[in-house]
Amino acid sequence: MEIFKTAAAIQGFALEQKRGGKRIGLVPTMGYLHEGHLSLVRRARELADVVIVSIFVNPTQFGPTEDLAKYPRDFERDCRLCAEHGVTAVFAPTPEAMYYPDHSVWVVEEQLSQGLCGARRPGHFRGVATVVAKLFNLTQPDVAVFGQKDAQQALVIRRMVRDLNFPIRIEVAPLVRDGDGLALSSRNRYLSEEERKRALVLSRSLWAAQAALRERKLEALDGVLAAIRYEIEQAGGRVDYVEGLDSETLQPPTAGTRKLLLLLAAYFGNTRLIDNQVVEL
Numbered sequence: 001m002e003i004f005k006t007a008a009a010i011q012g013f014a015l016e017q018k019r020g021g022k023r024i025g026l027v028p029t030m031g032y033l034h035e036g037h038l039s040l041v042r043r044a045r046e047l048a049d050v051v052i053v054s055i056f057v058n059p060t061q062f063g064p065t066e067d068l069a070k071y072p073r074d075f076e077r078d079c080r081l082c083a084e085h086g087v088t089a090v091f092a093p094t095p096e097a098m099y100y101p102d103h104s105v106w107v108v109e110e111q112l113s114q115g116l117c118g119a120r121r122p123g124h125f126r127g128v129a130t131v132v133a134k135l136f137n138l139t140q141p142d143v144a145v146f147g148q149k150d151a152q153q154a155l156v157i158r159r160m161v162r163d164l165n166f167p168i169r170i171e172v173a174p175l176v177r178d179g180d181g182l183a184l185s186s187r188n189r190y191l192s193e194e195e196r197k198r199a200l201v202l203s204r205s206l207w208a209a210q211a212a213l214r215e216r217k218l219e220a221l222d223g224v225l226a227a228i229r230y231e232i233e234q235a236g237g238r239v240d241y242v243e244g245l246d247s248e249t250l251q252p253p254t255a256g257t258r259k260l261l262l263l264l265a266a267y268f269g270n271t272r273l274i275d276n277q278v279v280e281l
């Protein structure tokens, strides 16, 4: 497995692979890899000849009061996992290798990124869309694999690819949970044992909501969302948002909505966790 640290080196590698007729699959990550990331790698291997994993804690998607400096990192372990899982190349630039000091061009999605995490984390999706567009240009993927864990992000990236005509297939892989139901996340590392136990309320309340909505349909939505909020607070969490939206538009569901997306963000201690569940109506 090769490791590249500069934009020129990874782009040279990718262009050479393309000239050799290889299909490239990209898995963008911020590192501290877990089974959720590795499921994306497996999917990329099914869809491409060459798999590139990027490991980059992207400063432009963090707000000034967020956890950029203390975001968990373990580059050696990440590389070992990538090698064990058949990754062809890791791209791990420094911020300086990714952004010129006078960087001044941004990719801004203006609909899907407005609510939910976009409303609570100003500038977050501008940073995400911009870095993903850069990674696409640097790694020339035929397919890029994202996780349903970050459902709003996946929709924003799909829209960017559609609206800017990137010739790239976007694949969204299922959300991977731990055995106890907690959605895998690099940020779970911040949780104390006690907080982690409390945080199990997230998946539990989403599953209960899913069952209730399947049975009682959209009329039950307001009650179901209120129940999720109540349960999170009872468990000692602090709700950031709990919403039920059309899974394609991220707008309130209508009679035409086939899949409802329940999305939530909540704090346990200082750690902000997100989770979601699709409900087929």
Ligand code: AMP
Pocket (backbone or CB within 6 Å): 028, 029, 030, 031, 036, 037, 039, 040, 145, 146, 147, 148, 149, 150, 173, 174, 175, 176, 177, 183, 184, 185, 186
């Ligand atoms: P991150 O390193 O958190 O930026 O995530 C990199 C990619 O892995 C994103 O496409 C995430 O949606 C995806 N991902 C993170 N956690 C999970 C999970 N538990 N299940 C599936 N995909 C995930």
